[in-house]
Amino acid sequence: MNDIKEMRAVYCESLIELARDNKDIVVIEADLMNCIKTGDFKKNYPDRFFNVGIAEANMAGIAAGMSACGKIPFISSFGPFATRRCYDQLFISIAYSKLNVKVIGTDPGICAEVNGGTHMPFEDMGIMRCIPDIVCVEPTDAAQLKSLMPQIAAHKGLVYVRLYRKCSPKVYEEGDKFDLFKAKEISQGNDVTIIASGIMVDRALQAAKLLAEQGINAGVTNIHTWKPIDKDAVIAAIKRSGAIVVAENHNRYNGLTSAVSEVACEHCPAPVLSVSVNDKFGEVGKMPYLSDVYNLNVSDIVERAKQAIALKK
Amino acid sequence: MDSQKLSFLQDKAAQIRKITIEMIGRLGSGHVGGSLSIVDVLTDIYYNVGNMSAAHPDDPNRDRVVVSKGHAGPALYAVLADKGYFPIDNIKTLNQGGTSLPSHCDMNKTVGVDMTAGSLGQGLSCAVGMALAAKMDKKSYRTYCIIGDGESQEGQIWEALMYAGNMGLDNLTIFIDYNRMQIDGYTDEINSLEPLPDKYKAFNLNTLRVDGHDIAAIDDAIAKAKAATGKCTVIILDTIKGHGVPWAEDKGVGSHSFAISESQWREFCGKEKD
16 A cells, blocks of 8 residues: 555644644543544643543533633544534534534544444434534545645634544645645546545546546546535536546435535536445445445446446437 | 622512513513523522623633523523613514524523523533633633533433533532423423432532522522532522412423413513503
């Protein structure tokens, strides 16, 4: 694997750096400090670190109260527990109250691997993006996360960060700059555009390469922020290629496929096909096995791209 | 507490009850019982022990009040209106479209409300967060949180109590409005909190208990809470749902939310006409 740093290492280093200048940044954990590795934050800022134990609802509420007093809490847990488990607290105590909290949900989709169905969120972005005014972002790799962290911290309001803790396949170069609210057009294609997020971006690039070998010109756009979605990027992709394949490590319902389709339907209808989890629960296994089970492989993207092109008028 | 101050506070509580009833009465119905049961503790906080003012509602050093049982908003609004946080005439808009006084407390709609509440069980965690923020900033403001007894059937309340107790949050004072009633009946019959004092003590909380309608006793308990260094205090307020309004008290469990006729509220408030 052409990996660099673990995402959690970048997350924690960025937080420590941001917290140096911004005294309002605090970290609250619910007994998974050792999984997301915020221990170094605790070492640097012991007065700004809290571990409430296994109590996600309380963690979210405490974050809301701290935010009401001017703090910027970063709270985290495994994806299902950072979202589903404390959804009403995120919705009412934080979002409805217009407070300023960053929620980190780790191990998205198949990245939960051997923790299995109880820990494998295919719906987290779907339920989170139903919260008004929220920002939902899935950083692609270490370089992108590093660029986005200051923007995430600076954005006032509820931000949900869907974070793969470990080494995400390298897509970008260290030092590359990203805008939290703008998609990254990695390559342009006239036949089809693959819109991808998270671990699926690398797979999309591999698929585009295979398609090119077959004479198909596929572009790849990385939509890291699912909400608010970069409508212009979606429209531009449709206008250029006339067909879209969305590749997401998430349930196709309410996820990136839905978000892209919402834009397409309203602004420029075109075939939007999906490489995603087809309304299934999670299960245990390693990534290659799970990619087979849920049809999230490079070959699935290639196949769907051809189908999308065939649907073009 | 000297008798003059006590007399002032008792009169104030009576006045707050009238404003609360007028507010709900003009609308026609609302959460009467649980609003009236917390009037006395609100009165002592806002007119006696609390450090907050209508002139500076956003003062970062003000004491915070979280009414976690957010449906008791009208009682809090009555206090805030009387204190001049907003014009008293606003009480006529309770729950009307576009109002700044919604059924449940909303920090973004009502000047003076420190925390949004209404989805039961959530406010106490927020109060814990406020108390922790004060400690982090080495500020001396205090946080007061009023929870309901029915609300205490929510698990999050106990998560928050456990953490408050273990963190020794001596700048947080929790009140439970122990009127022993909830929408569907008596708490003891639906899902009892007893033995309540033992539960709090087991959660490492300084546990006090007073008549929730005896302002002098409430005041004394708050003084004890302030003096309990290193301990978070919970004060059990033995209250009566609908207290101070005979026809609300008489409704018992039915006092939670009910319709008030115009003649009822006008007679209670001594307002024959506008």
